Amino acid sequence: MAERNTKRVTSADVARMAGVSRATVSYVLNDTPHQTISAGTRGRVLDAAASLGYAPSAAARTLRTGRSDVVLCLLPDWPIGSEVGALLTHLSGALARRGLTLAVHPASREDRPISELWKVLTPAAVLAFEEFSFAEITAMRAAGVALVVALVGPARPEPRELHLSQRLVGRLQAEHLAGLGHTRLGYAYPDDDRLRYFADPRLAGTREGCVDQGLAQPEVRTVPLDPATAAEAVTAWRAAGVTAVCAYNDEVAMAVLAGVRRAGLNAPVDLAVIGVDDIPVARLAEPPLTTVTTDQAAVAVHLAGTVEAAIAGRPAPAPVPADVVRVVRRESA
């Protein structure tokens, strides 16, 4: 109640109020194992801490332990969609429940090199959408960062954390279209090269789905967000016998729809289209866009579990289940 802060409340203040030493305060507040503190003392310390509004100084703790409770997430300089925004929001909550704080850092060319960043924040873990160099990884590890992950990127020794859900997305698109009776699929690949680390696993998933459903491999075409160019792609697909296309995301899907109209055709009768993300304008498309959504909350929980396990030195949790992705059926497919 009495929160008439003027200066920072330190553990010394709590100790004084509870009539114990600072060490005791620390033991109580951290539930230190192998230290037995009487219930009475414990209660007095907890009460004092609460009534003073005590929050330990992260700086001091970090200085002492060599590692902060911050999980640093480096954003790429390429456009990230609302999907990633939602993921981060959920990740923030999931980490908070584990006593970790998410700090997101939007990259920018004018920025200092990332080494500056982690040296400055001494994070417990670093997540990134872009690749780290080997030198960077070893340097961070040496500096005490428990987990360093590139969420996406070329699948090397082990697959990336976010690959699985991306693959599931692509697979589900193919399954949905196959279920509608389509046998010849197209794949609308994004024009921005920087998106390939997301696009490749999605396309791989679609390929897998085609194999499973006994369909031929999809006809892949790059589709920029431009009606005229998209119309050319549509014409080419039609000439190849394609009757339905999986798009990298809803934006590309809407470009395909614009291309269909521009070509004087109609979706889904002339060409069915399915996107990814269910962005707000997907339902405003002409026709409203069928799309695949991901349960970002579930992915976030998995990611948080992976981070926590790495920090505690425990093995990583089981991968996300296949039902994190789901089709939102509208008129376009």
Place this chain on the structure above:
Amino acid sequence: MAERNTKRVTSADVARMAGVSRATVSYVLNDTPHQTISAGTRGRVLDAAASLGYAPSAAARTLRTGRSDVVLCLLPDWPIGSEVGALLTHLSGALARRGLTLAVHPASREDRPISELWKVLTPAAVLAFEEFSFAEITAMRAAGVALVVALVGPARPEPRELHLSQRLVGRLQAEHLAGLGHTRLGYAYPDDDRLRYFADPRLAGTREGCVDQGLAQPEVRTVPLDPATAAEAVTAWRAAGVTAVCAYNDEVAMAVLAGVRRAGLNAPVDLAVIGVDDIPVARLAEPPLTTVTTDQAAVAVHLAGTVEAAIAGRPAPAPVPADVVRVVRRESA
């Protein structure tokens, strides 16, 4: 070069290598005023620091000075668009050039209260999109946070940092439509109540623009992202003699366009529409959407200047110029 890190490099290492005391290292590296260090010593310290790859521990510095170089930006739990994403990216760069590090924290209900957050990070400044309580503000100030700003929100004593650019956006929409000969405007207000802190200043700008251009006040209608409901709004506008509408953003604008089609009409002949943001799918709309964009880099630089000034105790810089906003002309208006 020799960056074979194994442990953290500390100022003691630099001091040893340069053959001076730690105090001297600190003075050299911080360019401390009123401390005269000979050029020779200076050079040796700088060389040692560089060759060791020395980066001061932020934790120790924060512990000592009571304030970190982190600028904390709290995101709201309501959907933020790519506009804000771009702003943050530029802000990150602009702050970095001033020696400050941006840490973005996506809010979430499951999160701990924000007091936990700033107590833990001891940021130099806190920016937020939501309102702080008076108690929170005083507590943060007392804890050493130099600047606490709610970027948007009800304009109280002084207007919010981001109000001006929002007003300029709304004003420019009205001016553009007036320039096209329209005399009776509509305003498409977003359905999500949490967006009103952005929507209100935009609408206020449109009202100002109408006054300046000698037009009647705009006919305001709430437009959800749903074609059927949007069609009703379109019909009502038409009945009221409205020939052009300013939309809160591109998504709402695309809803209006969907409503126009649903009502069996055509844009821009039956109703002209102008959006805000120039999201990627705006050019894919039917017809392609005319919209207003903001130079987020300029806004970010202004914001960074405000933060820097507050930390240094200097007066705030001049507000952003009117030309941070610009019309992207396409077919819808």
Place this chain on the structure above:
DNA sequence: CTGTTAGCGCGTTCAC
């Protein structure tokens, strides 16, 4: 068992 004393981690800054 219960709790205390003491020193560390690292950059900053005052006094000599």
Place this chain on the structure above:
DNA sequence: GTGAACGCGCTAACAG
């Protein structure tokens, strides 16, 4: 230009 203390929480060693 240097020695030394400080900021604050953690934890090994130790006393009652």
